[in-house]
Amino acid sequence: MSNDHESNKSQQQRRRFLCNATTGAGALIAGAALPRLVRAQNSAPAIITADKLRPQIPCGVMSGDIHKDKAIIWSRTDRPARMLVEYANNESFKNARSISGPLATPGTDYTARLDLSGLSAGQRTFYRVSFQDLQNPSARSGVVQGSLLLPGGTERDITFAFSGDEAGQGWGINEAFGGYRIYESMRRFQPDFFIHSGDQIYADGPIQAQVKLEDGSLWNNIVTPAKAKVAETLDDYRGNFAYNFLDANKRRFAAEVPFLVQWDDHEVRNNWYPGQQIGEAEKRYQQRDLNTLAANARRAMFEYNPYRIDQHDPERIYRMFSYGPLLEVFMLDERSYRGKNSANRQTSLDDDAVFLGKPQLQWLKQALLRSRSTWKVIASDMPISIVVPDLNPDVAKGTYEAWANGENGKPLGRELEIAEILKFIKQHNIKNIVWVTADVHYAAATYYTPEKAQFTDFKPFWEFVGGPLNAGTFGPNEVDQTFGPDVKYVSVPQGMKQNRPPTELLQFFGIAKIDAKTKTMTVSLHDIDGKNLYKVDIHPEA
Structure with a gap:
């Protein structure tokens, strides 16, 4: 395929992925503000967790300081919680990898960032972030999605x-x-x-x-x-x-x-x-x-x-x-x-x-x-x-x-x-x-x-x-x-x-x-x- 074709394909993926993942201009998945079913880690029957009892993600997600095989993924929640990141090189998250990330605590104003490494140079990485309540591990936030295009790989236009x-x-x-x-x-x-x-x-x-x-x-x-x-x-x-x-x-x-x-x-x-x-x-x-x-x-x-x-x-x-x-x-x-x-x-x-x-x-x-x-x-x-x-x-x-x-x-x-x-x-x-x-x-x-x-x-x-x-x-x-x-x-x-x-x-x-x-x-x-x-x-x- 030509470089232009690959670039257009990547742009179409990005638009479709973010359109499917967001509501309006925000970054929360549709329905995140509603009560939802959350399954506990011990596979017990699902329980309903009210939205106010689950961590929130008020600032969305952000990436930065990227290199050919790594990037910083950032987000913020509203209470002590653990950052969870799932990522893949495709928008359907097939064969996705999951990482249990850092804690968001009052000491960082509930912000958290993960240095995501081992990424594929020159490819678009799709990621989604959620937070797990430290006091109530069955309480999980909604999911916020993002993507980033890494440098490297086949030489292509840069904007x-x-x-x-x-x-x-x-x-x-x-x-x-x-x-x-x-x-x-x-x-x-x-x-x-x-x-x-x-x-x-x-x-x-x-x-x-x-x-x-x-x-x-x-x-x-x-x-x-x-x-x-x-x-x-x-x-x-x-x-x-x-x-x-x-x-x-x-x-x-x-x-x-x-x-x-x-x-x-x-x-x-x-x-x-x-x-x-x-x-x-x-x-x-x-x-x-x-x-x-x-x-x-x-x-x-x-x-x-x-x-x-x-x-x-x-x-x-x-x-x-x-x-x-x-x-x-x-x-x-x-x-x-x-x-x-x-x-x-x-x-x-x-x-x-x-x-x-x-x-x-x-x-x-x-x-x-x-x-x-x-x-x-x-x-x-x-x-x-x-x-x-x-x-x-x-x-x-x-x-x-x-x-x-x-x-x-x-x-x-x-x-x-x-x-x-x-x-x-x-x-x-x-x-x-x-x-x-x-x-x-x-x-x-x-x-x-x-x-x-x-x-x-x-x-x-x-x-x-x-x-x-x-x-x-x-x-x-x-x-x-x-x-x-x-x-x-x-x-x-x-x-x-x-x-x-x-x-x-x-x-x-x-x-x-x-x-x-x-x-x-x-x-x-x-x-x-x-x-x-x-x-x-x-x-x-x-």
Whole structure:
């Protein structure tokens, strides 16, 4: 069979499987909310267990951190219970395997994840998750189903989505609007995986029940206690992550598309950096130590995402994923090791100027050097040349949050790290680098060329910006000229009023597709309903 035929067959299986397995956009099997017959382990006669006595699965299922023969399967229940996973390489679950997974306990907010290994490279794996009550083993939850396509096997086209910025600026889940409907738009592209570029939550952004729009109509949010105030405690942060799973579109998407996740600032607090103390001008916080807040946020983020924990460095977020000879993805962490936000004009790469930090910088260089894939995608949670001022009320004016400092000259401050990476790539003739990012709440496509740059020791490359997924729309920002950015597309007009609501449909994501035959990468930018706004074919360097 042709690769196209196999791909179409896999897509048809995925659609049919999830349609049969779900009710609406949720992920519970039909009838799970009704009393059902559950047979005890000792094969005693079946007994009726009321729904309220059985574990529930409020957040659906999610997969992520996939490799050619393994993936993390994630879910959450509502009480102490054991995660049970059944999986197969066919939608009928013929010859399926079953695994008794980890316990979901209060210590993980009843989340659980299983590192499912021994899978078939290049094939679609179908899985279903249930939970068994620890106090009453005969009480079993309903079943939630999902699927994922593993990399490897016969070379085929690869498609992935990217975006970020979710539930920001008070724009939460509005069911009358369609909820996080951008997730359904992305799902229709049937990506192999999704890069969530950060700001998965807005821990510093409480959500009110109603927001009055400029035309006098009301935006109605689903609200929860955790979203009524800024997050400070571990339970506050957990509640922020749990909130997003109230959206049926996200649950449906997560059951079908693996997540590769990084963090940015709003997982903790706007524009935070290690060692920061929240100033007195910010009145909303009782806990003012950012290291304490970040520790709570990191733990909640690990609990609520399909992370594969590094056994040597359990707090490590940066990592790499291989999709065979066509693609490798390098996920960066631009929060954990950065120096404090400043004027960003240091003349040497000292402790205040670092962004990635020496260990991560060295890891990235060596990982790029070892890569034999055609394409190397660097997932950065912040854009390279878009200027992002730190406007928090407790910081000095002229302080910058991202790589760029707005000076348009030779590299200074954090720009020194980018210059070092770009120079290394050129020195070692590492080919076909593409950057994807979010953070600024609008979409953009930028081509970098040394002919237009103040720093010229690099190979040309592309950077694409997605987002927001469901948040206020901002921009466009000033663009620093140090690395010669040629901005090909911007999704919002100059002079636009800031913090535009999702009702204006200015929510954005990117889709990248690599053709297995020609090895061309086609990148397109889309609005909330999937409309194609910009598209470019990037041909690989021989």
